[in-house]
Amino acid sequence: MAGRTKFQKAMARTIGSNGARTAEAIRQAGVKLIYKHGYEAMSLRQLAAEVGLQSGSLYKYFENKQNLLFDIVRDHMEDLLGKAEADLAGITDPLARLKTFSAFHLRYHMTRMAHVFIANMEIRSLEDEHRAVVVALRRRYEGLLEEILRQGAEDGVFQVSEPKVATYAIISMLTGICMWYRPGGRLSQDELVEIYTGLVVDGATGPGPATAARAKPLEAVAAQPRDSGTRAKPRAARPKTARA
Amino acid sequence: MAGRTKFQKAMARTIGSNGARTAEAIRQAGVKLIYKHGYEAMSLRQLAAEVGLQSGSLYKYFENKQNLLFDIVRDHMEDLLGKAEADLAGITDPLARLKTFSAFHLRYHMTRMAHVFIANMEIRSLEDEHRAVVVALRRRYEGLLEEILRQGAEDGVFQVSEPKVATYAIISMLTGICMWYRPGGRLSQDELVEIYTGLVVDGATGPGPATAARAKPLEAVAAQPRDSGTRAKPRAARPKTARA
DNA sequence: AATAAAAAAGAACGCTTGATTGTTTCCTGA
DNA sequence: TCAGGAAACAATCAAGCGTTCTTTTTTATT
Numbered sequence: 096m097a098g099r100t101k102f103q104k105a106m107a108r109t110i111g112s113n114g115a116r117t118a119e120a121i122r123q124a125g126v127k128l129i130y131k132h133g134y135e136a137m138s139l140r141q142l143a144a145e146v147g148l149q150s151g152s153l154y155k156y157f158e159n160k161q162n163l164l165f166d167i168v169r170d171h172m173e174d175l176l177g178k179a180e181a182d183l184a185g186i187t188d189p190l191a192r193l194k195t196f197s198a199f200h201l202r203y204h205m206t207r208m209a210h211v212f213i214a215n216m217e218i219r220s221l222e223d224e225h226r227a228v229v230v231a232l233r234r235r236y237e238g239l240l241e242e243i244l245r246q247g248a249e250d251g252v253f254q255v256s257e258p259k260v261a262t263y264a265i266i267s268m269l270t271g272i273c274m275w276y277r278p279g280g281r282l283s284q285d286e287l288v289e290i291y292t293g294l295v296v297d298g299a300t301g302p303g304p305a306t307a308a309r310a311k312p313l314e315a316v317a318a319q320p321r322d323s324g325t326r327a328k329p330r331a332a333r334p335k336t337a338r339a
Numbered sequence: 340m341a342g343r344t345k346f347q348k349a350m351a352r353t354i355g356s357n358g359a360r361t362a363e364a365i366r367q368a369g370v371k372l373i374y375k376h377g378y379e380a381m382s383l384r385q386l387a388a389e390v391g392l393q394s395g396s397l398y399k400y401f402e403n404k405q406n407l408l409f410d411i412v413r414d415h416m417e418d419l420l421g422k423a424e425a426d427l428a429g430i431t432d433p434l435a436r437l438k439t440f441s442a443f444h445l446r447y448h449m450t451r452m453a454h455v456f457i458a459n460m461e462i463r464s465l466e467d468e469h470r471a472v473v474v475a476l477r478r479r480y481e482g483l484l485e486e487i488l489r490q491g492a493e494d495g496v497f498q499v500s501e502p503k504v505a506t507y508a509i510i511s512m513l514t515g516i517c518m519w520y521r522p523g524g525r526l527s528q529d530e531l532v533e534i535y536t537g538l539v540v541d542g543a544t545g546p547g548p549a550t551a552a553r554a555k556p557l558e559a560v561a562a563q564p565r566d567s568g569t570r571a572k573p574r575a576a577r578p579k580t581a582r583a
Numbered sequence: 584a585a586t587a588a589a590a591a592a593g594a595a596c597g598c599t600t601g602a603t604t605g606t607t608t609c610c611t612g613a
Numbered sequence: 614t615c616a617g618g619a620a621a622c623a624a625t626c627a628a629g630c631g632t633t634c635t636t637t638t639t640t641a642t643t
Contacts, residue, residue, distance in 0.1 A: 109621060139601060148620095264534075268512035403631075403632075
């Protein structure tokens with residue numbers, strides 16, 4: 096806190112200052128600034144100014160800049176993991192677990208966009224030792240979903256040939272929401288949860304009716320796609336269909 | 340380039356130096372270092388050392404650090420957009436177009452991970468004017484998929500209530516592959532394209548047989564999930580089912 | 584062979600950065 | 614009430630940053 100008022104002598108400990116409160120303010124400001132500018136781009140003077148301190152005073156609250164980042168990311172990951180496990184506790188049906196996981200992940204990411212963004216983007220800014228801790232936590236979190244998919248496949252409810260790949264795919268899709276979601280947008284959180292969860296469930300429960308041929312006739316494929324450097328797909332001949 | 344050999348007088352222009360070649364080397368080293376350390380974290384001295392130059396000499400090849408980033412990202416986005424349009428050209432059937440887009444996006448991202456990563460992560464490091472250009476290109480790219488989904492929904496092939504949301508979801512999912520894919524892994528590019536494209540098509544073609552009730556009976560949901568801060572979903576009562 | 588242009592070296596610049604230290608002020612509990 | 618610890622300031626440091634400028638060498642052109 097602090098922030099010297101106009102007619103103060105203006106030195107040293109400021110009136111009403113309180114360690115716990117300042118610590119929390121620093122944490123919040125840190126999240127905000129790292130989210131906005133990135134860890135490397137945020138200077139400690141900038142952070143100190145945001146809280147109303149001198150940069151040197153920050154060192155009462157963290158060992159160094161790197162540890163500030165680590166604390167933020169580690170605490171976030173532990174929170175994410177703990178809350179997910181709590182939400183899933185007691186649910187055994189794979190489909191219900193999948194829906195619960197999906198809904199939890201989406202809501203968590205919509206309400207904590209800054210934390211999530213930092214945890215995903217700034218992993219590379221962590222020193223090796225710190226990164227290892229965070230990656231381990233992330234693995235455990237991914238393991239929750241992977242296990243759900245595995246169980247569902249075993250029960251015959253899901254059609255998932257590669258649970259690991261599907262896990263990465265689903266998590267990427269769900270996490271992507273915080274790249275564009277903004278509170279107060281056209282669609283409510285509930286609506287978005289509905290839409291996304293539908294996509295996840297469709298993907299997990301396997302092919303709908305339309306994979307190969309279709310009842311409704313379609314327009315004919317006119318030209319063969321030209322190679323454009325990425326190498327055109329060697330997949331089986333595209334289904335030639337025609338429309339009325 | 341350059342890199343004075345042992346018994347040279349060691350000043351100024353180095354033997355065998357060539358502008359075009361150096362420019363290309365700088366570009367490549369730039370991509371490599373930004374990918375590894377991030378734009379802010381990469382210093383021009385680091386970049387110069389990677390190429391075998393002094394930092395000041397770099398300014399023969401770009402206006403400033405910011406423009407180097409912009410050039411890399413802009414060129415990448417234009418390449419991505421152009422190749423996607425080329426791959427889709429001539430295909431009219433929405434399902435075929437969706438598969439083509441999905442396969443293209445995956446292959447492109449698997450073979451150009453560094454460029455893609457940079458374009459996605461360092462947008463915030465671009466100055467406003469530059470960012471606007473890049474975002475516009477990205478919009479056009481997303482528009483390709485959105486239009487495919489819209490057309491497919493209109494034709495009744497896809498069941499997509501919100502093409503915009505589905506577009507973001509699909510692109511996030513596909514792009515996510517370069518967070519973990521490494522060449523030479525257990526699964527080949529073709530296999531991954533198969534898996535991912537299957538997920539995309541299932542999601543677009545709508546609900547499989549398992550959305551609400553299921554032929555195969557499932558285990559009963561034991562406990563109601565406790566609220567864990569994210570607020571338990573207000574969705575309609577979870578389907579209560581029982582297993583043999 | 585002479586000359587111009589290209590390519591890079593290398594030194595210097597003004598700034599900002601993360602970090603450290605010593606000092607001053609405020610707060611609180613015995 | 615008054616000491617002692619907590620909280621913050623103020624000044625400082627060396628290092629590193631992006632950038633500019635001048636000089637030197639190599640290559641290309643005539």
